Amino acid sequence: MSKEKSAPGAVLGLLSSLKLTLVLFFALAAASVIGTLLPQEVSLLELRDHFSPVAASLISLLALNNLYHSIWFRILLLLLCTNLAACTLERLPKTIRLIRRFEAPFDAQKLSKFGLSSSIAAALPLEQTQSVVESSVCETFGRMCRIESGQVGGLGPFCAVSETGRWSRLMVYVVHLSVLIVLVGALAGSYLGFKGTMNLIEGETSDKVMLAESESVTELPFALRCDKFEVSFYDTGAPKEFKSDLAIVENGREVLKQSIVVNDPLTYEGITFYQASYGTYLKEAGIELTDPDSSKKIAMTLPFRQPVTIPGTSDQLMIAEYQEDLMRVGQAIELVYGKKGQQSSAKWILVDRPYHGNRIENYLVRVTQTDKARFTGLQVKKDPGIWLVWAGFTLMTLAIGLTFYSSHRKLWVCIEPDKKRKKTIVTLAGRASRNEQVFKEKFEALRASLENRLKNPSAPHEIRGHKTDKKGTE
Amino acid sequence: MTSSFLLSLTTFAYLLCTFLYLAGTIFRFKPLLVAGTISGAATLLMQTAGIGLRWVESYRMGYGHAPLSNMYESLVFASWAIMIIYLVFEWRVRQRALGVFPALFSFLAMAYASFSKDVDSKIQPLVPALKSNWLIAHVMTCFLGYAAFAVSCGLSLLYLVRKRFPENPNPHGGFVAFLPGASQLEWFNYQLVLFGFLWLSVGIITGSVWANSAWGTYWSWDPKETWSLITWFIYAAVLHARNLQGWKGQRVAWLSVIGFGCVLFTYFGVNFLLSGLHSYAR
Numbered sequence: 001m002s003k004e005k006s007a008p009g010a011v012l013g014l015l016s017s018l019k020l021t022l023v024l025f026f027a028l029a030a031a032s033v034i035g036t037l038l039p040q041e042v043s044l045l046e047l048r049d050h051f052s053p054v055a056a057s058l059i060s061l062l063a064l065n066n067l068y069h070s071i072w073f074r075i076l077l078l079l080l081c082t083n084l085a086a087c088t089l090e091r092l093p094k095t096i097r098l099i100r101r102f103e104a105p106f107d108a109q110k111l112s113k114f115g116l117s118s119s120i121a122a123a124l125p126l127e128q129t130q131s132v133v134e135s136s137v138c139e140t141f142g143r144m145c146r147i148e149s150g151q152v153g154g155l156g157p158f159c160a161v162s163e164t165g166r167w168s169r170l171m172v173y174v175v176h177l178s179v180l181i182v183l184v185g186a187l188a189g190s191y192l193g194f195k196g197t198m199n200l201i202e203g204e205t206s207d208k209v210m211l212a213e214s215e216s217v218t219e220l221p222f223a224l225r226c227d228k229f230e231v232s233f234y235d236t237g238a239p240k241e242f243k244s245d246l247a248i249v250e251n252g253r254e255v256l257k258q259s260i261v262v263n264d265p266l267t268y269e270g271i272t273f274y275q276a277s278y279g280t281y282l283k284e285a286g287i288e289l290t291d292p293d294s295s296k297k298i299a300m301t302l303p304f305r306q307p308v309t310i311p312g313t314s315d316q317l318m319i320a321e322y323q324e325d326l327m328r329v330g331q332a333i334e335l336v337y338g339k340k341g342q343q344s345s346a347k348w349i350l351v352d353r354p355y356h357g358n359r360i361e362n363y364l365v366r367v368t369q370t371d372k373a374r375f376t377g378l379q380v381k382k383d384p385g386i387w388l389v390w391a392g393f394t395l396m397t398l399a400i401g402l403t404f405y406s407s408h409r410k411l412w413v414c415i416e417p418d419k420k421r422k423k424t425i426v427t428l429a430g431r432a433s434r435n436e437q438v439f440k441e442k443f444e445a446l447r448a449s450l451e452n453r454l455k456n457p458s459a460p461h462e463i464r465g466h467k468t469d470k471k472g473t474e
Numbered sequence: 475m476t477s478s479f480l481l482s483l484t485t486f487a488y489l490l491c492t493f494l495y496l497a498g499t500i501f502r503f504k505p506l507l508v509a510g511t512i513s514g515a516a517t518l519l520m521q522t523a524g525i526g527l528r529w530v531e532s533y534r535m536g537y538g539h540a541p542l543s544n545m546y547e548s549l550v551f552a553s554w555a556i557m558i559i560y561l562v563f564e565w566r567v568r569q570r571a572l573g574v575f576p577a578l579f580s581f582l583a584m585a586y587a588s589f590s591k592d593v594d595s596k597i598q599p600l601v602p603a604l605k606s607n608w609l610i611a612h613v614m615t616c617f618l619g620y621a622a623f624a625v626s627c628g629l630s631l632l633y634l635v636r637k638r639f640p641e642n643p644n645p646h647g648g649f650v651a652f653l654p655g656a657s658q659l660e661w662f663n664y665q666l667v668l669f670g671f672l673w674l675s676v677g678i679i680t681g682s683v684w685a686n687s688a689w690g691t692y693w694s695w696d697p698k699e700t701w702s703l704i705t706w707f708i709y710a711a712v713l714h715a716r717n718l719q720g721w722k723g724q725r726v727a728w729l730s731v732i733g734f735g736c737v738l739f740t741y742f743g744v745n746f747l748l749s750g751l752h753s754y755a756r
Contacts, residue, residue: 018714018717018718019718021711021714022711022714022715022718025707025708025710025711025714026707026711028707029704029707029708029711029736032700032701032703032704032707033704035695035700036697036700036701036744036748037748040695068695068700186693195690195691234537234599236598236599238598238599238601239601239602240599240602241602241605242602261602261605262602262603262605262688263602263603263605263606263608263684263687263688264687265687265690272690274687274688274689274690275602276689276690379689379690379691380690381690381691386686386692389692390683393679393682393683396675396679397675397676397679400671400672400675401672404668404669404671404672437661
């Protein structure tokens with residue numbers, strides 16, 4: 001019976017333990033290290049190029065090649081969130097109790113058990129002692145608030161507290177909350193938004209975005225046109241600026257024109273377009289084939305990635321790839337030669353150089369003209385969760401600062417008459433939630449000044465040195 | 475006078491400062507420590523002038539950007555940040571015997587920036603990705619954090635040295651007696667970890683806000699990002715471990731040394747060993 005009852009308690013205890021927090025921090029750190037050392041987002045086939053088959057399968061099995069998106073990494077993050085929530089559940093009620101307005105009655109004996117406490121025997125009557133203490137505490141700690149001792153009758157002890165920064169104890173929960181807000185925002189973004197790319201040729205309009213993850217295409221509710229793309233360079237040859245003049249077209253009507261550069265994207269209806277890359281697109285190329293046996297020349301025009309039958313044969317030729325600068329020897333096209341019933345062959349042909357290797361099958365190839373266009377590479381993103389992430393970041397910054405540099409400081413004072421010795425006993429106790437060292441120094445200073453003022457009532461500490469001097473000379 | 479002259483002079487001045495602190499601590503001779511502080515402060519001023527001059531020079535060359543854009547400039551700033559954080563710390567806690575490691579780190583950062591073949595000290599124009607107001611905020615916050623962690627690492631090392639010797643050492647028993655007590659060192663270390671953690675967090679946040687406007691994603695698990703997160707995890711562990719029984723003290727000191735190791739890897743290891751989006755930091 002008791003075991004059944006304690007089982008959920010034990011689970012909560014484990015989930016809310018600080019040890020689990022540390023284990024999770026180390027586990028997440030170690031996992032992230034592995035993620036930076038192994039190639040990420042590569043297929044099993046590519047892994048086999050770098051590792052032995054066994055190692056490659058193991059990496060793939062544990063999803064170490066896509067670690068940050070793997071289930072086990074997400075479980076670690078989920079555990080961290082659970083740990084955080086469990087800690088809050090366990091500790092927040094205690095904290096709230098601690099900072100509630102209500103102050104339980106206390107007495108000198110209770111105060112003397114504090115880690116930081118001190119007792120002074122004053123030679124003054126109660127009322128005067130009280131006013132001295134009040135003025136001293138007000139100067140250094142702030143206003144005092146009297147607490148009813150709970151004793152009935154006139155000559156009870158005077159009990160009061162002075163405190164500042166009560167809210168400071170809640171800040172650590174705000175830090176933890178902000179971490180959750182950021183993660184929820186990231187989750188919202190990954191489920192409700194998308195990320196993709198768009199390559200827009202100058203002058204063309206498109207509404208199709210290649211999605212990053214699924215390798216599929218999505219259509220935007222509007223179209224985007226690129227009017228112009230410009231790239232400028234410094235004297236050193238380093239790129240200076242990439243700029244695209246874009247226009248949003250909705251139902252055939254242009255609704256917005258804007259130029260974007262890196263670091264200054266365009267947002268329309270929650271979808272943002274970032275300048276990411278640029279390149280040259282080959283529309284078509286004219287080529288001339290020479291048959292070395294008959295010296296017969298054949299001229300053809302090949303649109304990019306469209307097979308064209310070679311006149312007089314049943315074979316086909318296609319430009320499969322285009323490179324602006326292939327291995328630093330200039331422009332090149334990749335030709336694919338297709339013969340019926342046979343495997344096709346492919347060959348890189350240099351555009352600007354009449355190189356003897358410019359051959360495919362037994363033809364000599366020469367590129368006579370190229371028709372090219374510039375395209376701008378855009379990163380396209382929709383992220384409805386981003387506002388949560390920004391809110392979480394702002395909250396995190398503020399709350400970390402406040403957690404570290406504010407503290408709940410509380411000073412308890414109890415003044416009671418000691419009838420036997422005709423003295424008044426002042427008991428002080430203090431506690432700070434943070435920066436205890438600084439608080440301790442302040443407490444000591446208060447104690448020393450009170451001791452001065454209460455033990456030598458005839459010599460208020462401000463002018464004490466002066467008075468004794470006088471005494472000496474008289 | 476050029477910025478490169480001032481910054482070369484800074485390198486040697488930090489070496490002198492390191493020797494003064496070291497000699498002052500070893501021979502327990504206070505005037506040497508005072509000289510260490512004075513030379514540290516003077517070098518810091520000279521370095522500030524050097525950085526300012528480099529900024530002006532970049533405008534003269536027509537590039538016009540804050541000197542925080544490549545490995546060389548970030549190393550100079552790191553060295554500057556370590557020294558200013560240390561000097562403010564020294565002034566706040568009134569302890570002079572702790573300057574050896576911070577001064578050494580400042581010197582090493584400057585020496586590496588000046589003499590390594592991997593680090594190009596030329597003023598270069600900004601590539602498009604770096605042209606953003608976030609550049610200053612991101613680099614400054616990150617390096618304030620890194621610098622605080624450097625000082626914290628120095629304190630942790632001193633703490634570990636202090637712990638090797640008995641608590642009540644013979645007053646004439648060598649330089650250890652000259653150091654503050656272990657609990658005080660632990661407290662100083664904690665204060666610097668707090669400071670560093672705050673700035674590292676702000677640095678990661680400004681970085682991801684910037685990445686979002688430059689690349690369209692605030693987090694892409696780029697090696698530099700990931701390593702800064704690893705560092706963040708380690709220091710978060712330091713902050714939490716301090717409340718755990720048996721961890722406050724030596725284990726926390728070791729953790730903060732490991733944390734600084736992560737900082738160094740985030741800074742150098744990622745730049746030279748791993749490839750990623752931060753390649754201009756080379």
